[in-house]
Amino acid sequence: MRLAIIVLAAGRSRRFGSRDKLRVPLEGRPVAQHVVRLLRGQPSAIRIVVLRDRRLAGMFRGFRVVRIDRAAQGLSLAAGLRAATRAGASHALVLLADMPRVTRADLRRILHGALTHPAMASAKTPMPPALIPRHLFPLALANRRDQGAGAILRQRPDLILHELAEAHLVDIDRPQDLVRLRPKAIAAGSAES
Template sequence: MLEPENVALVLLAAGRSHRFTHADKLAEPFLDKPLAYHVVTALENMPFLTRIAVVSDTSLDFAARGYRVVENPDPSLGQARSLCFGVEAARAAGAAGVLVALADMPRVTATHLYRMFDAAHGAETIVASSDGVRPMPPALFGSALFDDLLNLEGDEGGRELIKRGRHVVTSPAELVDIDTREDLEALRELYGLPTDGK
């Protein structure tokens, strides 16, 4: 059975942010804290076995927030490479599974993740989030999938794997990810913060 206590949280925070100009996207302010710290804060009370942040060229101190930090020296190889670093660290920690979250998804909640654990079924688990149309992260994988995850390449990440798993539907607003500066400005506008970070 997969429970947070025997699962590693793997936070992918090593994106190249090409579509966000050359700024450190994850450090951009939103609601008075760096963008990436929203998911960190939302999940901080979940009792994960270990927390792993895969990073590259960020000023954020994930170690101070309880994460083991793994550096991805070449994020140009795509998201799958970051995922591999995270899975390797999780396997070394003896994790029975990995919960993969993205640092640029600031509205994810612990409530949704607990619903994902409710849908888990052991080492063969593949549970993904869904906006009702397509599956996406956060995603939960049992240890039987570790080898498959380690063989992924490019920017696809676990996309093909999660298509064949269970999908837990939540509000599209919770699953918004920030790829461009326009995405962040739209989110600030939603909260009535058109000048946030100016």
């Protein structure tokens, strides 16, 4: 398997307010740095990041940077898959830069047994991380309705869902999402259970 790991980091953070959520600190580092740190354990993979804001590129050292002008989800995915195709990838593992709790064990589960079937994480619904085999790249590249990988792969009867811990699949969209991830909030939540 020649794996391309595509990190989508081109969103506008509109629901987060005036700050860029990927730059906001979480446990001593910007949110986006958590996914970078996670991927240090994947040395043989082709690493690609799709950005809209050039200023984020410094956080993704060692990644092939693909810059797009618009933040549409489908455009980000397509740009990443085109870069993966050029690099000769047989599979693309799609991650979001605003999901700081995904673990290496989660990635191993998504990649386990990967051949021709697409795979996605699932807590209550299918979501990233998502694995797309190369023969399905054209399906995502032909997408004209700005759908992300999830909307496209959920239509596949051969989709494999890997149940992962819901706490690992937190997607930071609003400031309150970040607050729930801070250690004190987590500790308080455990004490209440």
